Amino acid sequence: xxxxxxxxxxxxxxxxxxxxxxxxxxxxxxxxxxxxxxxxxxxxxxxxxxxxxxxxxxxxxxxxxxxxxxxxxxxxxxxxxxxxxxxxxxxxxxxxxxxxxxxxxxxxxxxxxxxxxxxxxxxxxxxxxxxxxxxxxxxxxxxxxxxxxxxxxxxxxxxxxxxxxxxxxxxxxxxxxxxxxxxxxxxxxxxxxxxxxxxxxxxxxxxxxxxxxxxxxxxxxxxxxxxxxxxxxxxxxxxxxxxxxxxxxxxxxxxxxxxxxxxxxxxxxxxxxxxxxxxxxxxxxxxxxxxxxxxxxxxxxxxxxxxxxxxxxxxxxxxxxxxxxxxxxxxxxxxxxxxxxxxxxxxxxxxxxxxxxxxxxxxxxxxxxxxxxxxxxxxxxxxxxxxxxxxxxxxxxxxxxxxxxxxxxxxxxxxxxxxxxxxxxxxxxxxxxxxxxxxxxxxxxxxxxxxxxxxxxxxxxxx
Numbered sequence: 213x214x215x216x217x218x219x220x221x222x223x224x225x226x227x228x229x230x231x232x233x234x235x236x237x238x239x240x241x242x243x244x245x246x247x248x249x250x251x252x253x254x255x256x257x258x259x260x261x262x263x264x265x266x267x268x269x270x271x272x273x274x275x276x277x278x279x280x281x282x283x284x285x286x287x288x289x290x291x292x293x294x295x296x297x298x299x300x301x302x303x304x305x306x307x308x309x310x311x312x313x314x315x316x317x318x319x320x321x322x323x324x325x326x327x328x329x330x331x332x333x334x335x336x337x338x339x340x341x342x343x344x345x346x347x348x349x350x351x352x353x354x355x356x357x358x359x360x361x362x363x364x365x366x367x368x369x370x371x372x373x374x375x376x377x378x379x380x381x382x383x384x385x386x387x388x389x390x391x392x393x394x395x396x397x398x399x400x401x402x403x404x405x406x407x408x409x410x411x412x413x414x415x416x417x418x419x420x421x422x423x424x425x426x427x428x429x430x431x432x433x434x435x436x437x438x439x440x441x442x443x444x445x446x447x448x449x450x451x452x453x454x455x456x457x458x459x460x461x462x463x464x465x466x467x468x469x470x471x472x473x474x475x476x477x478x479x480x481x482x483x484x485x486x487x488x489x490x491x492x493x494x495x496x497x498x499x500x501x502x503x504x505x506x507x508x509x510x511x512x513x514x515x516x517x518x519x520x521x522x523x524x525x526x527x528x529x530x531x532x533x534x535x536x537x538x539x540x541x542x543x544x545x546x547x548x549x550x551x552x553x554x555x556x557x558x559x560x561x562x563x564x565x566x567x568x569x570x571x572x573x574x575x576x577x578x579x580x581x582x583x584x585x586x587x588x589x590x591x592x593x594x595x596x597x598x599x600x601x602x603x604x605x606x607x608x609x610x611x612x613x614x615x616x617x618x619x620x621x622x623x624x625x626x627x628x629x630x631x632x633x634x635x636x637x638x639x640x641x642x643x644x645x646x647x648x649x650x651x652x653x654x655x656x657x658x659x660x661x662x663x664x665x666x667x668x669x670x671x672x673x674x675x
Contacts, residue, residue, distance in 0.1 A: 301480065307607050308473070311615075319462060323527040326454050326461065327377075331369070334443050336612040338365050340603040341439045350428045357420060357429070361436050363413045368440045371406035372448045374399065379646045380455060383529040393654055400650065446620035449627035456630060459523045463513060463572060464626040467579035468618050470509045475502035475584070490591040503580035510576025514569040518543045528642075542568040542634065571633065578625050579618075586621035590614065 318329050342361055351357055378399045385391045398405070421429060453461040479498030487494040517523050524543050525535035545564035554561070590613070594600070603611020648657060 303607050304476070311606070312469070319458065322522075322532045323454050323458065324530055324532055326458065327451055330447060330450055330454075333612055333616060334369070334447055335365075336603075336605065337443050337616060338362075338439055340611045340613045341442070342436070344597060344599070344602070345432065345435050347428065350425055353422060353425055354420060354429070357432070360413060360416055360420070361432070363416070364410070364436050364440060367406055367409040367413060368444050370409070371402070372444045373451065374402040374406070376448060376452050377455070377530070378402070379642075379649065380528060380530050382649050384531060396649065396654060400653075442620075446624050447616075450620075450623040453623060453627050453630065455527045456635075457524050457526050459517050459520075459568075460626055460630050461623075462523060463510070463517060464575055464579065464622045465619060466513060467506055467510055467576055468583060468622050471502045471506040471580050471584070472618070474505040475499060478502060488588055490588050490595065494588075499584070506580040507573060507576040510572040510579070511569050514572035515566055518566045518568055542566065542571075568634075571629070574629065575622075575626060578629075579622055582625070583618045583622045586618040590617035 315329075318325050342358070346358075381395055382392070382399065385395050417429070417433060450461060453464070475494070475498040477498075478501030479493065479495045482497040482501070483493075483495030485496040486492065487496050487499050518539075521535055521537065521539065524539050525537035527535065543566055545566050547562050547564050549562045550558075550560065590602075594602070601610030602613035605611050606615060648660065652660065
């Protein structure tokens with residue numbers, strides 16, 4: 213199926229390359245995508261321990277053993293005492309440099325490509341989670357059952373992005389009258405189309421039910437819906453942040469990366485006190501050191517990013533051109549006099565601070581204290597399923613899901629914080645235009661335009 217879809221998008225790309233460039237990127241990825249994931253490595257430490265325990269007689273722990281276990285957390289050595297820590301650190305650093313470099317390149321390319329990156333990450337996450345409870349022995353009796361999971365996945369993707377990016381899509385195709393009418397119709401009936409696709413998947417599932425596999429099939433059905441809720445309910449807010457301004461996507465994501473790096477470094481060199489049993493190598497030293505570093509970094513990074521229009525301007529369409537906008541009061545520096553706070557010989561008598569920097573402190577506080585619990589939740593989840601990592605696509609880090617656990621929690625908070633404290637709460641021209649585009653036909657929009665013109669003309673005559 214994917215070769216034909218790819219060729220169809222390539223045809224559309226020849227006439228509307230700015231809209232479909234990201235779609236081609238995603239589908240070319242899907243065309244080469246291997247849905248048969250390798251068998252995940254199970255963490256058999258607990259089972260091996262219980263098996264070996266039955267074959268030995270209990271004995272009293274010697275003092276030397278108690279001392280050795282004092283430097284362990286939940287049966288595993290702390291990172292500061294790990295003999296292989298320098299080798300793992302080298303591998304982890306190498307992967308981190310590549311990830312940061314690739315991420316920076318995509319951010320430089322713009323909003324559309326960042327969205328494409330988010331889509332690819334979602335596909336990888338869904339792949340890792342789909343294969344978590346997969347049993348090949350059961351699926352041999354159910355041909356096409358795995359395809360049903362991906363049908364629900366792409367239906368959820370169409371519904372989610374259709375709601376968040378409808379205004380940007382319409383603004384992009386306004387120059388082509390026919391394409392504008394087609395897109396406007398799709399947006400108007402988008403909810404019905406997605407519901408019909410979901411019902412088609414539901415019927416498909418019922419028709420594939422077979423004896424002796426009922427329990428497995430219903431478990432997979434529930435598991436698929438939980439994955440869709442986890443992946444799309446949170447990452448969709450990431451896309452909303454991107455088009456509100458790359459700043460609101462890049463700053464929260466960067467704070468999570470900074471917190472993760474410095475928690476690792478502080479724990480690597482100073483970690484002695486275990487933090488939580490779910491993550492044996494996490495320490496209080498790493499948690500506190502990373503928290504302070506993240507909050508300071510949030511204040512400084514907000515000032516650096518706030519000077520770039522490419523990062524602060526919202527994107528109103530799906531083009532890739534340069535942005536021009538009024539940055540607004542949040543990104544205009546305010547000068548504070550230092551007065552008696554500094555000595556007379558100090559060269560700076562005042563300091564310029566953007567209002568958004570104070571909001572960045574709240575983002576930094578959340579990224580350093582609350583967001584790590586997303587990682588703790590993922591650790592507990594992996595322990596429940598007795599796996600070491602969700603995947604092995606990133607050397608030294610595990611799978612994509614292992615890297616995105618905290619990011620998803622942070623993305624939701626960043627969106628809610630922006631809508632609550634940053635975005636204007638009254639009706640704006642953009643909101644009214646969005647409602648007109650969504651709910652009025654093309655002929656009704658033309659009629660509204662004429663009526664507004666007559667009203668403006670009458671007011672000019674009266675004045």
